[in-house]
Amino acid sequence: MNGALVIIAAAALLALALGFLASRGKDMSLEQWTVGGRGFGAIFVFLLLAGEIYTTFTFLGGSGYAYGKGAPAYYILCYGTLAYVLSYFMLPPIWRYARDNRLYSQSDFFVRKYDSQALGVLVALVDIVALIPYLVLQFKGLGIIVEIAGYGAISSTVAIWIGAIIVAAYVMVSGVHGSAWTSVAKDSLILVIVIFLGIYLPYHYYGGIGSMFAAIEQAKPGFTVLPAHGQSLWWFSSTVLLTALGFYMWPHTFASIYTAKGAKVIRKNAIVLPLYQLILLFVFFVGFAASLQVPGLTGSNIDLALFKLSAKTFDPWFVGLIGATGVFTALVPGSMILMTAATLIANNLYRAVNPAINDRQVAWLAKLLVPVVALVAVLFTLKGGDTIVALLLMGYSFVTQLFPSLVLSLARRNFATRDGAMAGIIAGVATVAAVSLSGANLHALKWLPAQVQDLNIGIIALAVNCIVLVVVSLATRQAAVPSGVAAE
Amino acid sequence: MRSIRWLAVIPFLALVVGPFFVNRATPAVLDLPFLLAWIVAWILITSVIMAVIYSTDPSNRSDEP
Numbered sequence: 001m002n003g004a005l006v007i008i009a010a011a012a013l014l015a016l017a018l019g020f021l022a023s024r025g026k027d028m029s030l031e032q033w034t035v036g037g038r039g040f041g042a043i044f045v046f047l048l049l050a051g052e053i054y055t056t057f058t059f060l061g062g063s064g065y066a067y068g069k070g071a072p073a074y075y076i077l078c079y080g081t082l083a084y085v086l087s088y089f090m091l092p093p094i095w096r097y098a099r100d101n102r103l104y105s106q107s108d109f110f111v112r113k114y115d116s117q118a119l120g121v122l123v124a125l126v127d128i129v130a131l132i133p134y135l136v137l138q139f140k141g142l143g144i145i146v147e148i149a150g151y152g153a154i155s156s157t158v159a160i161w162i163g164a165i166i167v168a169a170y171v172m173v174s175g176v177h178g179s180a181w182t183s184v185a186k187d188s189l190i191l192v193i194v195i196f197l198g199i200y201l202p203y204h205y206y207g208g209i210g211s212m213f214a215a216i217e218q219a220k221p222g223f224t225v226l227p228a229h230g231q232s233l234w235w236f237s238s239t240v241l242l243t244a245l246g247f248y249m250w251p252h253t254f255a256s257i258y259t260a261k262g263a264k265v266i267r268k269n270a271i272v273l274p275l276y277q278l279i280l281l282f283v284f285f286v287g288f289a290a291s292l293q294v295p296g297l298t299g300s301n302i303d304l305a306l307f308k309l310s311a312k313t314f315d316p317w318f319v320g321l322i323g324a325t326g327v328f329t330a331l332v333p334g335s336m337i338l339m340t341a342a343t344l345i346a347n348n349l350y351r352a353v354n355p356a357i358n359d360r361q362v363a364w365l366a367k368l369l370v371p372v373v374a375l376v377a378v379l380f381t382l383k384g385g386d387t388i389v390a391l392l393l394m395g396y397s398f399v400t401q402l403f404p405s406l407v408l409s410l411a412r413r414n415f416a417t418r419d420g421a422m423a424g425i426i427a428g429v430a431t432v433a434a435v436s437l438s439g440a441n442l443h444a445l446k447w448l449p450a451q452v453q454d455l456n457i458g459i460i461a462l463a464v465n466c467i468v469l470v471v472v473s474l475a476t477r478q479a480a481v482p483s484g485v486a487a488e
Numbered sequence: 489m490r491s492i493r494w495l496a497v498i499p500f501l502a503l504v505v506g507p508f509f510v511n512r513a514t515p516a517v518l519d520l521p522f523l524l525a526w527i528v529a530w531i532l533i534t535s536v537i538m539a540v541i542y543s544t545d546p547s548n549r550s551d552e553p
Binding site for chain 1: 493496499500503505507511513516519520521523527531532537541545547548550
């Protein structure tokens with residue numbers, strides 16, 4: 001066992017210990033397990049809502065994107081900021097409604113607002129289809145991190161199995177409490193490590209941040225601005241807008257709103273979270289530093305840039321520490337996704353066909369489903385080929401389709417009807433799936449202006465969604481005015 | 489003071505529309521290429537804007553957490 005591996009193993013044990021300890025002194029009812037008894041204060045809510053920023057996607061993907069593509073990576077900084085602005089106005093009414101109606105999941109919210117079980121099932125299905133690939137991504141990242149940071153002593157397959165068992169175990173025992181406790185360790189580690197790497201590497205290799213960017217501009221002119229075609233300004237703007245709207249539509253992020261003790265906590269977070277995610281800037285610096293130091297990574301291998309450069313620069317024990325940080329960035333979001341997916345299946349799919357079941361039985365079933373969902377995700381991770389990548393690209397666009405009917409339902413008088421909401425979501429999701437799966441893209445339609453060709457397909461699907469929602473809502477208004485959608 | 493909430497529109501204009509006018513590497517500001525410096529500056533300003541909105545929002549005066 002090498003020095004790096006010892007540290008990574010210690011991190012895994014720490015996660016397990018924190019995850020188990022988190023449940024101490026609480027009886028794990030459904031309300032405690034999924035939404036922390038709605039009693040989380042400022043720090044936990046902050047960390048859970050910020051959890052979305054520092055996943056393996058940002059740790060590996062953010063640096064990889066800056067390494068491989070340059071300026072298009074900036075979009076990650078922009079969408080989070082705008083999502084937090086939205087959160088100030090959008091999340092408090094969601095939180096209050098969830099508390100008053102004792103909701104557990106995002107699907108519950110739709111069921112109650114639109115008074116429709118069927119809509120709840122639809123939302124739960126969209127959620128699960130988007131969540132599973134996201135979980136697979138975390139597992140995949142975990143495997144890569146342990147394999148590289150451990151200098152190959154443990155294969156990624158073994159690492160994925162161990163990681164999945166650890167996360168499933170502590171989610172079963174502690175639910176969202178486990179995610180909250182482990183996120184404290186995750187965010188402390190990532191703050192220190194990422195800021196250090198983002199400053200040290202540019203100074204070590206280039207003598208400073210300014211000279212690093214000068215060197216990049218010399219070697220790859222135009223790398224730090226958006227290109228004229230492809231990931232152009234039009235791509236950038238449409239992607240920033242789409243992902244900002246979709247940010248809180250991820251069901252695990254949505255459900256973490258429910259854990260808050262009060263609405264003021266959520267509003268205060270909207271001030272601090274934009275600053276907090278500036279840490280991503282340092283992730284980009286790592287990617288930019290790597291672009292001239294470890295060139296040659298292409299395709300999905302660009303995600304390895306951070307570790308390739310670290311292994312070239314540091315002693316094994318420090319690479320192990322970076323690896324340990326990476327393991328946390330996979331386990332924490334993984335735990336929230338796992339718990340959310342299990343809750344959706346138990347509470348919104350099973351309960352829809354078997355309404356007689358009570359909260360205690362739902363909690364029991366959800367906990368039982370945790371290892372099952374984890375197993376499915378592991379199998380997809382190990383066996384799934386390109387399908388899973390395709391699903392992943394669609395995930396964000398999928399959950400964003402819930403945005404129009406959700407926002408409308410917050411209004412005093414909801415314009416959207418139950419049928420309108422359902423038709424809109426189905427139309428939006430179908431558009432995303434049809435375009436992505438057929439491999440078609442707007443670049444194939446040569447008669448379109450170049451600007452339109454570069455738009456993110458999710459924006460087009462969102463437009464289709466809105467049009468269908470309006471038309472169907474107008475048509476069904478008289479027939480079915482949804483009850484129970486009274487003023488917030 | 490409710491109209492002060494409309495300040496929240498500004499970050500959207502700056503980060504969704506703004507890049508069209510500032511997609512350039514020079515001049516570097518605080519060592520960052522201009523486009524990146526623009527984005528970072530607006531993230532800082534956004535935080536200030538949210539603080540202003542928070543402090544003038546009457547719903548934050550209540551005692552509930």
